[in-house]
Amino acid sequence: MSAVEVAERAALTGESFVAGRRRRGTAGEVRGVDAATGERLEPAFGLATRQDAADAAAAAAEAAPVLRAAPPATRAALLRGIADGLDAASGQLVDRARLETGLPQARLVGEVGRTSGQLRLFAGxxxxxxxxxxxxxxxxxxRAPAPRPELRQRRLPLGPVVVFGASNFPFAFSNAGGDTASALAAGCPVIVKSHQAHPGVAELVSAIVVEVVERLGLPAGTYQALLGSGREVGTALVEDPRVRAVGFTGSRSGGLALVRAARERPVPIPVYAEMSSVNPVVVLPSAATAERGRAFVDSLLLGAGQFCTNPGLVLVPSGEAGEPFVAAAAEALAARDGQVMLTEGIRDAYVAGRDALAGRGSRIAEGGGAERAPAPSLVEAAAADLVAEPALADEVFGATGLVLRWGDERELRAALAALEGQLTATVHVDLDDAPDDERSxxxxLVIALEELAGRIVVNGWPTGVxxxxxxxxxxxxxxxxxxxxxxxxxxxxxRFQRPVAYQDVPEALLPAALRDDAIAALPRLVDGAVVLP
Amino acid sequence: MSAVEVAERAALTGESFVAGRRRRGTAGEVRGVDAATGERLEPAFGLATRQDAADAAAAAAEAAPVLRAAPPATRAALLRGIADGLDAASGQLVDRARLETGLPQARLVGEVGRTSGQLRLFAGxxxxxxxxxxxxxxxxxxRAPAPRPELRQRRLPLGPVVVFGASNFPFAFSNAGGDTASALAAGCPVIVKSHQAHPGVAELVSAIVVEVVERLGLPAGTYQALLGSGREVGTALVEDPRVRAVGFTGSRSGGLALVRAARERPVPIPVYAEMSSVNPVVVLPSAATAERGRAFVDSLLLGAGQFCTNPGLVLVPSGEAGEPFVAAAAEALAARDGQVMLTEGIRDAYVAGRDALAGRGSRIAEGGGAERAPAPSLVEAAAADLVAEPALADEVFGATGLVLRWGDERELRAALAALEGQLTATVHVDLDDAPDDERSxxxxLVIALEELAGRIVVNGWPTGVxxxxxxxxxxxxxxxxxxxxxxxxxxxxxRFQRPVAYQDVPEALLPAALRDDAIAALPRLVDGAVVLP
Structure with missing residues (x-):
């Protein structure tokens, strides 16, 4: 199907969604780009203005108390409705996403399912x-000397949340992705700053969500989506006093800019920015096999390495002990070709980062490359080099890996101590073959890695969450x-909730969700003990 | 008992506690002050240096992994040991606290019990x-298309926590107070920046905690306490890279300074600062009785108004409807004398704030005053004045109340909307007497106040948590x-924990607390459903 056909079938209008209606941004235009060819796609999308951002914030603020008062069943229906809509439109969504992201069909089909699955999980x-x-x-x-009052505590939504879509997951971390799902589940209205790398997908997904919101009779400000400049519209949203929290997945510089904007507000708000990680993998001698070396490359190259959980750094024993792993990894990588990357900007940054990294160590393997599908690369250095130059471990977003060779446990621990905080950390060990000291x-290491990362993996690969x-x-x-x-x-x-306590509030004045009969149907902590309905 | 006798009985040495040992600070000296007389008390306390702060951070960092690995039973034993120690020393603690704070004996006895009770609650x-x-x-x-890995998630301690003691609660919000108790319960080492308003109490309490830590064989860095300048030692602690979180109770300027210091670190850390609140009370017509007016004054003047939850602002119907409440409150307050305040600095700030507030409205009552026990005061203004000048609602720490008179629901709501975030918000209504529209x-209001405060009280008073x-x-x-x-x-x-997930970690490599047998004995969420042991 041609790009034009896809656009026609999807009836893309190039508009944003403000207060339940389509609205064309007037701050310029942008187009989707066929990642595989560079061809500019139909239609042209209008870029939202600061006024659009303010209007969206106003509608979200109006929706907030209604959503806060909505019972769990309503929020669940919203989440399930969106999930059903995504699944029903999966074919059309995947078609457009293939064009805009260059990601393979099977991956995108799976991502839609993952996204609708997450919405249903939250609904449950x-x-x-x-x-x-x-x-x-x-x-x-x-009670003496003074009676104890009654206290009922619940978690309430923070209020309007701004979500910044990510380029690398057009579904799972974008308009109806994780942050949107969790904010809606919490009862927060959502304004998505759609990612310009997939404007068509953003519009298609948003149309589905807006339709569900309307069908359920929820306020128009429940879900809104603006396609616009991060610097203009994104900043305006984060600075708007009606916005109460921010979710972001993207670069470190982008995330830190939002953190700064949010904390300089008269009333600061939380920013949940997922920014960067090289996801270190420690290979112990018993596990330095050729098979694992090849599996490492599979994980490294998955999705052109465009995952937050891509294992960009592997710590392998030096000398003979690590040779099977490293040799097999180098051989496997050399046999692979580059894949189309998400955007030209990401490709350019990848090539620059890849080549800079190669200059800091020795390149031990390079795959095949093309202009839009740059070559994967494997670079080797000593673990001690990382201690001397921690920037070695800076993330290169894409299919480049750094193999650090360590001589003894002391060197290994020093290298791990030189790393910044990570999303994941992995250990490979063959418990059947390893001697006692290696098992120990x-x-x-599992204990030590608790301080470094949020997820610890053993004998697996971090890519895929x-x-x-x-x-x-x-x-x-x-x-x-x-x-x-x-x-x-x-x-x-x-992350999008805060606790509120109600002291001696008579049944007649309690919010419906906190009255005796409502509470009896819910799991709760009574005087510190779990009580199930 | 004289001040000298108290000091002798307590064997106060004027030292801080670093890495399990007493250490005299060399950055100057400070003394406790008899709040009732201004007499400077024995002994002189040494002020800690930046080096002391660095040494404490190092010891805390060393303790952190040991505490993280300690089983719940060990943390519970620590909490219970401290609670027992406080109760056993209650007499001595209260004697010294009476001198240093001027608070009445009964209140202090109760505060020790509250503090040990909280430690035991957390232990449970x-x-x-x-x-x-x-x-x-x-x-x-x-599972198809790919197997699902096993994931085990638990909450881990953030690491070393710095706690800033508060002047107004020498026990409950100071060295072994809420932040210390919750951080230790989470498994975090604690460094307390003791408050200079009660250096003797700080030393006595710290000696108890340090003794328990030693007796249980826990690392010396588990609990440490430094008496020192907030600007010097406090800032040094917050900036130390080994510190991972901060708890603070005090002024807005002090809290915001710590927030700034914490976020400007290379690795920012969370600061939990409890800063300021006027705890608005809405009185509806049915509840504007003389009895409630008198009860308001009792709550306002409790502890010389030196509570974070002191009801500093009450919104009362204008005209005849509110008269019984206001007249009775004014009469009750005029009959009361001031009480000794915690420190000279707090007294001076109170007098300045009280008189500034009087200049912004009309003073309708003033109690008896003395140099060290300044007069309580009640000021009246129109609710609309608050909308024009939101600073009217700035907290005056002490026994001053502001009565705002509102004419109709619109005025009332506008005044509430002009308020900043609060710890508490209260509604008074007589459900038996109120007409339907007032009940409604x-x-x-209960719903509206959810956005304003963390605790909503009906027909009670916020003071006392x-x-x-x-x-x-x-x-x-x-x-x-x-x-x-x-x-x-x-x-x-x-607040002092973070989640960590363990993916496919074999039983042999799992931390003891996550192995099958340990898990079976604990409440847990399995595939999203609560399972009790």
Whole structure:
């Protein structure tokens, strides 16, 4: 299907969504780009203005108290409605996303399913009542010297949330992705600053969400999406006093700029920015096999390396012990060709970062390259080099890996200590083959890595993040701006909530969700003990 | 007992506690002051240096991994040991606190009990396993198209926490107060920057905690306390890269300075600062009785008004409807004398703030005053004045109240909308007497106040915060720097934790607390459903 045909079929208008209506931005135009060819796609999209941002903030503020009062069942219906809409439109969504991102069809089909699956997972948790965070301390009228009042606590939505879509996941981390799903699950209105790398997908997804919002009779400000400049529209949204929190997935410079803008407001707000990670992998001697070397390259090159959880750095024993792993990895990588990258800007940054890294070590393998699909690359250096120059571990977004060779445990630990906070950290060990001291080191490393990362993997690869209740996709700064949270999985709902306590509020004045009969149907903590309905 | 006798009995040495040992600060000296007389008390206390701060940070960093690995039972034993120590020394502690703070004996006795009670409450929650935050998503090896890995999630301590003691609660918000208790419960080492308003109490309490730490064989850096300048030692602690979070209770300027210091670090850290609140009280016509007017004054003057939850602002119907409340409040306040305030600095700030406020409205009552016990005061203005000049609602720390008279619901709502974030917000209504529209307004107000405050009270007074599981002592900025949290009650433990997930980690490499047998004994979320042991 040609680009024009896709656009026609999708009936793309090039508009943003403000207060339930399509509105064409007048701050310039932008087009989607066929990642594989560089061809500029139909239609032209209008870029939103600061006024559009202000109007969206006003509509979101109007929606906030309505959503806050909406029962869990309503929020769940919204999430499920969006999930159904995405699945129903999957074919059309994937077609447009293939053009705009250059990502393979199978990956995109899977990503739509992951996105709708996450929405349904959150719906289930909301329906269970667990996301209400109920805590009850009953009154003790006879307590001496003073009676104890009754306290009922619940978690309430923070209010309007601005979500910045990511280029590398047009579905899972964009308009109806993780941050949007968790904010809506919490009861927060969402304004998405759509990513310009996939404007068509952003419009298609937004149209689905807006339709569901309208069908359920929810306020028009429940979900809005603006295509616009990050510097103009993005900053205006973050600075708007009606906005109460920000979710972001992208570059470190972009994330830190939002953090700065948010904290310089008269009333600062939280920014959850997922920024950068090289996802270190420690290979212990027993595991330095050719098979794992090839598996490392598979993980490294997946999606052209355009994953936040791409294993960009692997620590391999020096000398003979590490040779099978490194030789096989180099051989496997050399046999692979580059893949189309998401945007020209990302490609240019990749090529520059890849070549700069090669200058800091020795390039031990290079794959095949083309103009729009630059070659993957593997560079080797000594673990001690990282201690001398921690910038060696700066993320290169794309299919470049750094192999650091370590001589002994001391060198390995020094290299790990030189790393900044990470999303993931991985250990490879063959427990059947490893001698006792290596098994013991592996156990120690698991403990040590707790300080470094939000997710610890053993004998697997970090790329690919399960959507579930127990996952953490977060980590210490600068992997994220706030390591107390996760951007994937149901725990993410809590990042958009705050606790409120109600003291001695008579039944007649309590919000419906906190009255006796409503509470009895929900899981809760009563005097510190879990009570299930 | 004379001041000298108290000091002798307590064997005060004037030292700080670094790495398990007493150490005399060499950056100058400070003395406790008898709040009632201004007499300078024995002994002289040495002020800690920046080097002391660095040494404490080093010891805390050394303690951190040991505490992180300590089982819940060990953390609970620490909390209970401190609680027992406080109760055993209560007499001595209260004697010294009376001198240093001028607070009445009964209040201080109660405060020690509240402090030990909070430690025991946290111990119970830690023992229950709820504070571990376990979530398990079991592996699905047969899932298509790809198997699901196993994920185990738990909450880990952030690492060393710096706690700034508060002047107005020498026990409950100071060395072994809420922030220390919640940080230790989370498994974080604590360094307290002791408050100079009660250096003797700080030393006595710290000696108790240090003794318990030593007796349990915990690392010397588990608890440390430095008496020193906030600008020097406090800032040095917040800036130290080994410190991972900050708890603070005090002035807005002090809290905001720490927030700035923390966010300008290369690796920013969270600051939980509880700063200021006037705790607005809305009186509806049915409740504008003389009895409630007198009760308001009792709450306003409690502890010389030196509570974060002091009701400094009351919104009363204008005209005849509000007269019984206002007249009775004025009469009650005029009959009361001032009380000794905590420090000369607080007294001076109170007098200045009280008189400035009087200049902005009409003073309708003044109590008796003395040099060290300045007069309480009640000032009246129109609710509309607040909308024109929001600074009317700035906190005056002490026994001064502002009565704002509102004419209709629109005026009332406009005044509430002009307020900044608060710790508490209260509604008074007589549900038996109120007409339907007033009952309905009361219910609406409860909902509206959710956006304003962390705790909503009906027909009670905000002063006094229950220690429990359902309480929230927190609120939107600037009541606190982070409205997603509480500084009182067991939810506070979570502010010093972060989630970490373990993916496919074999039993042999898992931390002991995450192995199958350990998990079976704990409450947990399995695939999103609560499972109790």
């Amino acid at each position: 948790l909301v329906e269970s009542g667990l996301s209400e965070g109920l805590r009850i301390d009953p009154a003790l009228p006879d 080191l592996a156990a120690d 399960e959507v579930g209740h127990a996952v953490v996709h977060g980590g210490p700064f600068p992997a994220t701006s706030d390591g107390r949270s996760t951007s994937v999985g149901s725990l993410a709902i809590e | 929650l830690v023992e229950s396993g709820l504070s571990e935050g376990l979530r398990i998503d079991p592996a699905l090896p047969d 307004l009361a219910a609406d 229950e220690v429990g599981h359902a309480v929230v002592h927190g609120g939107p900025f600037p009541a606190t720097s982070d409205g997603r949290s509480t500084s009182v009650g067991s939810l506070a433990i979570e």
